[in-house]
Structure formats: structure tokens, C-alpha cells
Amino acid sequence: MAGRRRVRPEPAVDAPPGEPDAAAHGGQLPAGSAQIAVALMVMNVSMYAFTMSAARVLGPTPYGAFVAVVNAMLIVSVLQLGLQATAARRISADPEHVDEIERQILRVSFRAAVLLGAVLLAAAPVVDRLLGLGSLATALLMAVASVPLTMSGAQAGILQGERRWRELAVLYVLSGVPRLVVGLALVLWQPTQLMAFLGLAVGFVAPYLYGLTVLRRGRRGRDARARGDGSHPHGFVPVMRETARSSQALLAFFALTNADMLVARTVLDPGDSGLYAAGVLVSRAVLFLPQSVVVLAFPSMSAEDGAARALGRSVAAVVVLGALCTAATAVLPDVVLVLAGGGAYAAVRDQLWLFAALGTVMAVLQLLVYSVLARQGRHSVHLVWAALALMLAGATTVSSVTGLLAVVLLADTVLLMVLGVLAHVTARGRVVRRARES
Numbered sequence: 001m002a003g004r005r006r007v008r009p010e011p012a013v014d015a016p017p018g019e020p021d022a023a024a025h026g027g028q029l030p031a032g033s034a035q036i037a038v039a040l041m042v043m044n045v046s047m048y049a050f051t052m053s054a055a056r057v058l059g060p061t062p063y064g065a066f067v068a069v070v071n072a073m074l075i076v077s078v079l080q081l082g083l084q085a086t087a088a089r090r091i092s093a094d095p096e097h098v099d100e101i102e103r104q105i106l107r108v109s110f111r112a113a114v115l116l117g118a119v120l121l122a123a124a125p126v127v128d129r130l131l132g133l134g135s136l137a138t139a140l141l142m143a144v145a146s147v148p149l150t151m152s153g154a155q156a157g158i159l160q161g162e163r164r165w166r167e168l169a170v171l172y173v174l175s176g177v178p179r180l181v182v183g184l185a186l187v188l189w190q191p192t193q194l195m196a197f198l199g200l201a202v203g204f205v206a207p208y209l210y211g212l213t214v215l216r217r218g219r220r221g222r223d224a225r226a227r228g229d230g231s232h233p234h235g236f237v238p239v240m241r242e243t244a245r246s247s248q249a250l251l252a253f254f255a256l257t258n259a260d261m262l263v264a265r266t267v268l269d270p271g272d273s274g275l276y277a278a279g280v281l282v283s284r285a286v287l288f289l290p291q292s293v294v295v296l297a298f299p300s301m302s303a304e305d306g307a308a309r310a311l312g313r314s315v316a317a318v319v320v321l322g323a324l325c326t327a328a329t330a331v332l333p334d335v336v337l338v339l340a341g342g343g344a345y346a347a348v349r350d351q352l353w354l355f356a357a358l359g360t361v362m363a364v365l366q367l368l369v370y371s372v373l374a375r376q377g378r379h380s381v382h383l384v385w386a387a388l389a390l391m392l393a394g395a396t397t398v399s400s401v402t403g404l405l406a407v408v409l410l411a412d413t414v415l416l417m418v419l420g421v422l423a424h425v426t427a428r429g430r431v432v433r434r435a436r437e438s
């Protein structure tokens with residue numbers, strides 16, 4: 001690969017000669033949209049294929065422990081996503097200081113990753129007992145795997161902020177394919193939860209090593225601005241604080257979009273809980289389908305110019321895609337039921353389109369939460385926690401799949417409307433402020 005390119009205020013960061021990056025103008029899809037979309041699809045399909053293969057090879061007990069570890073790593077990954085959002089936002093908003101931002105982000109990510117790994121290492125015996133793993137080695141491996149997982153988030157954010165879509169696409173592919181290939185080989189060799197998670201850990205190490213390669217650069221030719229002295233807004237402490245705020249916001253979103261499954265285990269009987277879990281598969285599929293829209297839009301939403309236009313067009317794209325998925329689910333429920341678990345879950349067949357609608361709402365919510373991160377909103381995250389509290393309170397009054405689904409859909413929809421209004425008001429305020437300044 002050629003030497004690392006410097007990000008400039010002009011477009012065409014990663015576009016071929018003569019083909020400017022439309023995202024910089026707030027226009028059509030950026031030049032790397034197809035690459036990111038395909039890469040995310042490959043990553044998600046690979047991860048799903050490995051999980052399903054592990055379920056068949058391991059058997060119920062080891063697989064249950066493996067799923068518990070996977071869910072625990074989802075919580076751990078909030079720091080990774082916070083670092084990615086911080087890096088992408090700062091580089092997009094201030095491309096003139098890309099070198100200093102990159103240096104500070106990597107410093108913060110290294111220290112945060114080591115600290116997180118050390119905490120998980122010390123807590124390994126507790127994690128082992130809490131998750132019922134029966135394998136201290138698996139808990140220790142979680143601690144080790146959290147380090148490359150966290151640092152790869154900073155690398156992905158740098159590539160995203162610089163709009164280096166090709167390299168970012170490769171990083172996403174490396175997050176999935178090695179996990180499938182190496183992980184499947186390991187569980188076939190020794191069908192244990194430890195081997196399954198070791199395969200998962202490979203999916204953290206591979207993109208991290210690739211990130212090291214594409215971001216490596218020499219110190220020669222650096223000017224004083226790039227070196228920085230810690231007094232600039234992109235110093236270590238400001239970057240660390242923003243990472244903490246972003247991680248908290250994403251944790252709130254993760255809690256909101258995943259708490260319903262935990263609630264279902266409490267308020268529903270085991271059979272209905274299983275039916276709800278089948279429906280959740282549909283909602284999660286619709287939630288993750290437009291991931292590429294979020295990845296591609298976030299740098300533009302972080303820039304001063306065209307942020308409102310980028311958000312509006314991204315929301316429209318997500319809504320259209322979600323509406324198509326919901327309509328397809330309503331028309332072809334039997335086909336979707338096969339993907340959601342098969343005939344054993346036929347009792348939830350007629351509600352699958354509602355789960356698809358829930359996935360659409362959550363996908364738009366995800367985009368709005370990232371728009372909050374892009375504009376550095378400090379208070380909107382409290383609304384996400386409030387929606388979670390509303391959902392939990394309402395869930396205690398229901399005892400059926402339809403009732404729980406209605407409560408979750410209502411809480412998420414109310415939050416979406418409030419965040420949407422706030423985003424519109426903020427965008428209008430920016431337009432008025434720029435008009436006055438000009």
C-alpha cells in the first residue's frame with residue numbers, strides 16, 4: 001500500500017481521479033458506499049455462519065456458555081465503538097489536524113484497552129462464576145481479547161473519518177471471515193466453548209493487525225501542528241472525555257435495544273420467551289441491515305457544512321429500507337419464519353412484520369444517536385435512558401408476546417420522535433447562525 005494520505009478540507013479523499021467523494025458535498029452516496037455495504041454484509045454473514053455452526057457442533061450446554069461470553073463482549077465493545085465515533089467525528093470536523101487527532105486517539109485507545117484488559121483480567125474469576133462458564137481460561141481469554149478489540153475501534157474511526165473506505169472495508173471483512181474460517185476449524189478440532197471463543201478472538205486480532213499496517217507512518221516531515229503539545233482541543237484529556245461520553249451514549253442505546261430480551265425471560269413464560277426471541281432475530285436483522293448508511297453518513301454529519309442534509313438523506317434511506325423489509329415480512333411471513341427459527345415458532349408468525357417494524361424504528365434511532373454524537377449533544381443521552389426506564393416500567397404490566405412488543409415499540413417510537421424533533425431544531429439553529437454570521 002502507498003504511504004498514508006493526509007486528509008484535506010477538499011473532497012476526494014479516497015475517490016479515483018476525476019471522481020469526487022459525493023459525501024463531502026452532502027450529495028449522493030459516497031464513492032466507497034458499495035465497498036462498505038458489501039464488507040459489512042460479508043462480516044455479518046460470516047459472524048452469523050460461525051455462530052450457527054458453533055451451535056450445531058458444540059451442543060446446548062457449551063453453546064449456552066459461548067453465547068453468554070458473546071453477549072458479555074457486546075457490552076465490552078461499547079468502548080471500541082466510542083473510540084471509533086470520537087476518532088471519526090474529530091477528523092471529519094477538523095481535517096487540518098488529522099495527524100494530531102490520530103496520534104491522540106491511538107494513545108487513548110492503547111491506555112483504555114490496557115486498563116480494560118487489566119480490569120477484566122482481575123475480574124476473570126467473578127466473570128466465570130457470574131456467567132456460569134465453568135472455564136476460567138475462557139474468562140481470562142476475554143480479558144486478553146478485549147485489548148485488540150478496543151484498539152481496532154480507534155483504527156476504524158481514523159479510517160472512517162478520513163473517508164478511506166477501501167481500507168475500512170478490508171478491516172470489516174477481516175472482522176468476520178477469519179472468525180468463520182479459523183473458528184470453525186477450532187470447534188471441529190475441539191468442540192468446546194474455549195475453542196469457540198478462541199475463534200471469536202481471532203476476529204478481533206486480525207483487523208487490529210491490519211489496522212497497524214495501514215496506519216503505520218514515520219515521524220519524518222511532521223510539523224509542529226501535527227506533533228502538538230497537549231494544549232490543543234485534540235489533546236489527550238479532551239479526547240478521553242469525548243470517548244467516555246460517546247461510550248456512555250452507545251451503552252444507553254445498546255441497553256435500550258437489548259433489554260427487551262432480558263425482560264422477556266422475566267415477564268413471559270418460557271415458551272412465549274422463546275417465541276419473542278425468534279421475533280427478535282427479525283428485528284435485529286432489520287436493525288443491522290443499514291449499518292453501512294450509518295458508517296458512511298457519520299463523517300458528513302460531523303462536518304460543519306451539509307450535516308443536516310446528510311442526516312435527512314440517511315434517515316430517508318433507512319426508513320425506505322426498513323419499510324421494504326417490513327412489507328416483505330408481511331407478505332412472506334412463512335419465508336421469514338424459516339430464517340427466524342422454523343415451524344417450531346409458528347405461533348409468532350403473524351407478528352413478525354411488527355418485529356420488522358421495530359427493527360426499522362431501532363435502525364433510525366441508531367442513526368439519530370450517532371447524529372447526537374456527531375454534534376456533541378450532552379443531554380440527549382438522558383432521553384435514551386429515560387426511554388429504557390419507560391420500557392422497563394411498561395413491561396411489568398404485560399404477560400404476552402404481543403403486549404411486550406407493543407410496549408417496546410411504543411417506548412422506541414416516542415424516543416425516535418423526540419430525538420427527531422431535537423435534531424431538526426438543532427439543524428435549523430445552525431442554519432440561522434451561519435446566515436447571521438455571513
